[in-house]
Amino acid sequence: MITGTPKPIEEILQMLEPYDTIILAGCYGCVTVCRVGGEKEVEILASTIRLAREASGRKIAIREVCLERQCDPEYIETMRPYVEDYQAVLSIACGAGIQFLAEKYMLTPLLPGINTGFLGVTERQGEWAERCQGCGDCVLHLTGGICPVTRCAKSLFHGPCGGSSKGICEVGKDVPCGWQMIIDRLKSLNQMDNYSKLKPYKGWNTSRDGGPRRIVREDMI
C-alpha cells in the first residue's frame, strides 16, 4: 500500500489561514489501511482544526467526507455537486489522490494534509516499512524476493558494500542491510549462483527517471 504520515498540525493550520469554509476529504483506500487518511482520521483532524481555530477566535466550517478512492474519477465526481460551495479542499489521501482532485476541480485550491511516504507493508500494528520503489523492471526473481533497489541504501546490484556489518547497513543501526538479507535468502533457496553473476546496468528509464510514467492497456480500454 501507499503509506504516509500526518503533516504537523501547525503546518496545516498555516495552510488553512486564508479559508473559513473547507472540505476535509479522506479516502477509504491505502491511507485508511495505514491509518493516516481514513474516515476516523478525518474526524480527528476536523475536530482538531475546529478547536484550534475556535480557540484562536476565528471559526472554520468543515465538511467531512471520505471518498471510496481519490485515485479513481468516478468517486471524485461525487464531490462535484458541493465542491464549489467551499473555499478549499484539504485532502488526506496520498499525493496521487490529492492531485487527481486538483485536476478535476480546477477552481478549488487543494491542500495536502499528509506527507505521502512509500510503497510498503504493515510490519506490525503501527509500524510500516518500505518495500518497492516502482522501478518498472522487477528483479525480485534474481534477488531472493528482496528488492535491492529499495532495501539497499545505495540501490546496489552487487552488494553488500564494505559498510555492511553484522546484518546492519552503514546508514543506521536499525536499518537492516538489504544485501545481507538477499544473500541469506539466496542461500536458503540454493540460488547463490544468481549472486555471482555480473548484472547489467539497471535501466532506470522504466523508473521515474524516464519522466512521468503512464500505463496503457489496450485490453482494458
Add this chain to the structure above:
Amino acid sequence: MLKAFENGADGVMVMGCLEGNCHFVNGNFRARARLARVSRILETIGIGAERIRMFNLSAGEGARFAAFVSEFAAEVQQLGPSPINVARQEAAKIPTGEIRV
C-alpha cells in the same frame, strides 16, 4: 475525545479497566496510546494536555471512581474554562459560568 472538547468540556476523563485486566486483552493499553496522541494534539493547539487524563480502575471500585472524579474536577476548576469556552463566551459576551467536566 476531541468531540467532547468541541461540545464544551473543559476537561475529559477516560476510564479504563486495570492494566493487565482488560477484557479485550490490551484494549486499555491501546487506549492509553491513543490518549497520548490526543493530549499531544491538545497541547499543540493551545488547549493543554493537562485537560485530558486516563484513569484505570475495576468495575467494583465505586469509591475510587468518586475520588478520581472529584480530584480531576478540582484540577480542572483550577485550570479554568478551556480556551474554546473562553472564546465562545467572549463571542457570546456572557459572563464566565460554571466549569464543565
Add this chain to the structure above:
Amino acid sequence: MKSGSNLEKVLAAGHFSVTAECGPPRGADPDVVRRKAALVKGNVDACNVTDNQTSVVRMSSTAGCMLIKEEGIEPLLQMVVRDRNRIALQSDILGASALGIRNILCLSGDHQKFGDDPQAKNVFDIDSMQLIHMVRTMRDEGVFPSGNKLDGAPQFFIGCAVNPFADPFEIRVPRLKMKIEAGADFVQTQCIYNMDKFKTYLDLAKKEGLHDKVKILAGVTPLKSAGMAKFMKKMVAGMDIPDAVIKRIADEPKERQAAKGIEMCIEQIQELKGMEGIAGIHVMAIEWEEKLSEIIGGAGLLPRPLVE
C-alpha cells in the same frame, strides 16, 4: 601494458609496490595539496586522491590528481558512484585520461548521510562493480557502454577496493572474483588490523587463484593513539580492530602512543610483505602524511624503484 601507469610498471616488474593517499582540502587552496604532495613525493609509486570521502565536500579528486601530478607524483584517481550518474562518470573518465591520469579506483562511496549534505540526492545509477566494467569496456573495447565508438579510448590501470572485514564474510572472496571478472587489475584493501582474519581471506582468494589475476595491495593505517583506535572501531562500519591491537597501543603512556602506532604499522607491513599473494602496500596515513617516509622507509621500502 594496459595503461602504462607507473604503478602498473612497478608491479609488472615484480617490485613490491607502495601507494598512499591524500585527501584534498575543504576549500579551493591548491597549496594545501602541494604541501601534502611534498610529504608524499618519493615515498610512493602512486598516490590516491580521495573523492569526497565520507560524503564530506572537498576539492574534486581530478583537480587534486592534477595538482599532485604537477608536483611529480603519479596520481590515482578515486571515483565514487554516489554523486554522478553514468553520463557524468563516463565524461569524467574521459577527461581524467585526457589529462594524463592513468590509475583509477572504482568505489561505491559512503552514503551521503555521513557528510555535510545529508539532504543530497543519492545517485547510485550504477554500482562500483559496474563502474569497473564501464572503465574496462571503454579502455579495452574502445566503445561507450552504449556501444557507440569512442574517439580515443581512455587508458587506465583499473583498481577496486575490498573490505575483507565486512559482513557476510563468505561472499567477500566471491565478490573479489566478480570484481576481477568485471575488469579490476589491482585491489586495495580496507585497513587491516585483524591479521588472522585477513590471512583467512587471502588463503581463500589464493585457493581461487585470484592473486595471479589481480595485484593485491594490502591497506594499513598507522594508529595515532588508543583513542583513535577505539573511535574507529566503534564509529566506522566494517572496521575490525582486535582488542589485542588496541591494548598494545593503550599500554603505552600517551606521549609514546604515536611512536608505538608507527612501530606497529612497520611491523605489519613487514609481515604483509612476506606473504605470498601480496603485491604491495597501501598506506592510509590519515592527516599524518608527514610520517609516510618514516613508515615506508622503516619498512625498508625506500627508495622507490624507477621503472621504464
